[in-house]
Amino acid sequence: MSDLRDRTVTIDDIDAAQRRLAGTIRHTPVDPSPSLTELAGVPVHLKLEHHQRTGSFKFRGASNAVAQLTEAERAAGVVGVSTGNHGRGLARACADAGVRCIIAMSELVPANKVDAIRAEGAEIRIAGRSQDEAQHLVDDLVAQGMTMIPPFDHPQIIAGQGTCGLEMADAMPDMACALVQLSGGGLIAGVSAALKVRVPGVKVIGLSMERGAAMHASLHAGRPVEVTELPTLADSLGGGIGLGNRYTYHMVRDLVDEVVLLTEAEIAAGIRHCYWQERQIVEGSGAVGASALLSGKVVPDGPTMVLLSGGNIDMGLHHRIVSGEDVDLMEAHT
Numbered sequence: 001m002s003d004l005r006d007r008t009v010t011i012d013d014i015d016a017a018q019r020r021l022a023g024t025i026r027h028t029p030v031d032p033s034p035s036l037t038e039l040a041g042v043p044v045h046l047k048l049e050h051h052q053r054t055g056s057f058k059f060r061g062a063s064n065a066v067a068q069l070t071e072a073e074r075a076a077g078v079v080g081v082s083t084g085n086h087g088r089g090l091a092r093a094c095a096d097a098g099v100r101c102i103i104a105m106s107e108l109v110p111a112n113k114v115d116a117i118r119a120e121g122a123e124i125r126i127a128g129r130s131q132d133e134a135q136h137l138v139d140d141l142v143a144q145g146m147t148m149i150p151p152f153d154h155p156q157i158i159a160g161q162g163t164c165g166l167e168m169a170d171a172m173p174d175m176a177c178a179l180v181q182l183s184g185g186g187l188i189a190g191v192s193a194a195l196k197v198r199v200p201g202v203k204v205i206g207l208s209m210e211r212g213a214a215m216h217a218s219l220h221a222g223r224p225v226e227v228t229e230l231p232t233l234a235d236s237l238g239g240g241i242g243l244g245n246r247y248t249y250h251m252v253r254d255l256v257d258e259v260v261l262l263t264e265a266e267i268a269a270g271i272r273h274c275y276w277q278e279r280q281i282v283e284g285s286g287a288v289g290a291s292a293l294l295s296g297k298v299v300p301d302g303p304t305m306v307l308l309s310g311g312n313i314d315m316g317l318h319h320r321i322v323s324g325e326d327v328d329l330m331e332a333h334t
């Protein structure tokens with residue numbers, strides 16, 4: 001039992017995170033979607049979390065972790081390995097808190113991603129040609145006293161992401177179904193831990209892409225496994241869950257009711273729908289809830305909350321997708 005408790009983030013942790021982060025994170029709006037409501041035949045609301053600071057919910061978890069550093073840890077600074085939304089969120093959380101932040105990445109990362117993270121106030125260290133070599137640099141910095149803050153498998157990160165679930169519950173107390181993105185599982189673990197307490201009976205459906213869904217494969221294998229990473233429009237959902245996963249694997253297994261996988265065409269359709277029908281600019285990973293309803297892969301039987309988790313998409317790529325162009329996915333991935 002103590003083993004199980006070690007691996008779980010509770011509603012108390014999430015409530016504490018919400019109090020801690022008041023005034024730091026944005027309480028993002030929830031809007032009804034007339035078009036998805038008509039399609040699904042049940043009330044469908046959108047949680048507009050792509051309007052969170054830094055463009056995704058990752059700012060919640062990062063802020064919660066940075067807020068709990070000790071004085072000594074604050075003085076020594078923070079390090080992260082992420083070319084994407086975690087990097088942005090962590091950089092901004094540290095800049096706000098006056099804490100030094102180094103983001104390590106390989107030299108293969110495109111310049112626009114490097115610039116986006118630098119713009120949030122982090123120092124960039126380019127280390128070698130692969131994420132593995134970047135990891136070596138991180139290990140060195142940690143040995144020198146810096147604190148590594150990981151993107152999902154960490155109780156403070158999970159609790160921070162869970163604050164998004166509290167806001168969803170407040171906005172739709174009669175929620176029957178929540179559509180939530182699933183990659184490493186920090187988001188859905190925290191959101192589910194909040195929703196399952198605040199909205200008893202709610203069904204939480206995890207959404208990943210068909211191309212390289214690591215948590216889905218791990219749940220089937222009965223333990224964390226690696227999958228081949230493939231180019232996808234849902235690039236924020238790529239990557240593994242870690243073979244030494246400590247928290248999110250168990251929480252997702254215990255709290256998430258179902259996992260649904262989306263094709264690239266369905267993800268593109270979700271981006272298009274969000275733009276033309278909802279007037280929202282959403283990245284592929286953020287759009288998969290719309291994709292799931294549009295494709296008929298999820299047929300909800302009551303009031304439904306669709307989480308739009310992020311908006312950081314290359315605007316040239318976005319323009320091509322919403323213009324109806326067939327996007328070359330091998331290229332889209334860069």
Ligand SMILES: *Cc1c(COP(=O)(O)O)cnc(C)c1O
Binds near residue numbers: 184236283286309310
């Ligand atoms: C990171 C991310 C996800 C997935 O979150 P996990 O905690 O890794 O499951 C979903 N959407 C966006 C926009 C993200 O940045």
